[in-house]
Amino acid sequence: MSTMRFGGRTYRNGDLPSAVLDELVPFGRHGTSAASRAFLRSDAAGSWNRAAREIRSEAGLDLTARGWNRSRSEQEAFFLQRYRRGARSPYGDYRRYAGSTWGRVDGAAAAVPGYSNHGWGLAVDVNDFGGVGEFGNARRGAAFPILRNHGWTETEGRRVDEPWHLVYSPSADRGAGRRSAAAESRRPRRPPTIKLGSRTPRWTRLWKAFLAAERVYGANTGPSFGEELEEATRTWQKRAGIVPDGVVGPKTWFAAIEDVRPGRKGPAVKIAQEIAGLTGRHVDGVAGSVFATRWKQIQRWLGVVPDARIGDATIAALVRKA
Ligand SMILES: [Zn+2]
Structure with a gap:
């Protein structure tokens, strides 16, 4: 018989009181025959319930269990069904x-x-x-990573x-503190810092087109970041109330997409589409339904109102978290 410390108390295996147990969400029927309520130690139940909700929303699967907390007598019943004292095991499985x-x-x-x-x-x-040894099961493949x-x-x-x-x-549980893999995929892309002499043609072109639309830069659409662009960047930064250092870092990029919302068109929309991680024909400078869906997802991740309008709260959260 072994013991465990939990919440400042000592418990014996198979003897957990209901005070330290919590119920698993019933996404379907737990157990193998009659409907059963399933319980685990409270932290394990909390984690299972978090994971089960995420699996329902991310993978469309409803998980149920057929085994959970087991009392000492239930463990004995299991063991006695399967093991015989002094018997030869065809599986080569012997226990003391x-x-x-x-x-x-x-x-x-x-x-x-x-x-146990x-x-x-x-x-x-x-x-x-x-079944036994079938680790390639498709449901398991979709649910286990979560x-x-x-x-x-x-x-x-x-x-x-x-x-x-x-x-x-508990020590492997990243769901409670850090964000899970599914949540990570909602993260926006952090735009690169570009400045005088930068060789980041795509982002430099995006920035030039933006400043041209803001009427502080001419029609040069080439790939290089020159002094003229640096000067135009300072001018725009002053206007936007940002430190006018001529360097286009995340703060400047995020300021550039302020007020972008569904229905808008133009270079700022294109920047917002890039930051959203959209690709191909979805980076067209027109804020349509794909734009809206994606930005709402990002806003949920940021913890702000998911309305696909990039306002002050969204910008502040982007600067803080993205
Ligand atoms: Zn088991």
Whole structure:
């Protein structure tokens, strides 16, 4: 029998009180037969619920579980179904339990009672994640990367060939603090800093077209950043209330897209499309529906009102976070 510290108290395996357990969101029916309510240790349940919501929105899959926190007697029932004292195991799987050696005679592996991660409320058995050894299951392939971001590990499941068995590791949970991979993909692109002598033709051309539309620069549309462009940049920066250093860094780029919104056209829209990470025909200088969808996504990531209008709050959040 082993013990665990959690929330300042010590617990025995398979003996977690309901006070430290939380329920898993029922995206469908947990369990294998009758409807069941599924529980894990509160931090693991919180992580599962976060991951399950993200998997529903990002991958369109509803996860349910068929195994969760397991009491000591449930662990014993499992173990006794599958292992016999002194028996020869066709699987070569032997465990020490209650002073004897037990061989697995039937079914998948089971932990020795008192030592199961299910008894800590930290293991979950996920429905439809493939049979024994089937780690290539498509649902699992779509969902596991998100679960992994939220601290769910497969090491133990791989060791016993069970694709469905995942264990929560608080130290691997990046979902609570850092943003997950799906959230990262909503991030805008950080525009490059361009200045006198820069060799970044595409962005230099974008900037020239913008300053020309703002009537502080002539018709030179070449790829190089010369003194004339530097001077025009200072002029525009003064007008925009930015330090007039002639260097086009993120702050200047973000200031240039202020007030861009659906329905607008022109070079500022094109810059906003580039910053949004749009490509090809979606970088056309016309703020249409693709522009709106993408910018709303970015605004949600930034934590500002998702209205696709690039106003003060969006600019401030971009400067801070992008
Ligand atoms: Zn399991």
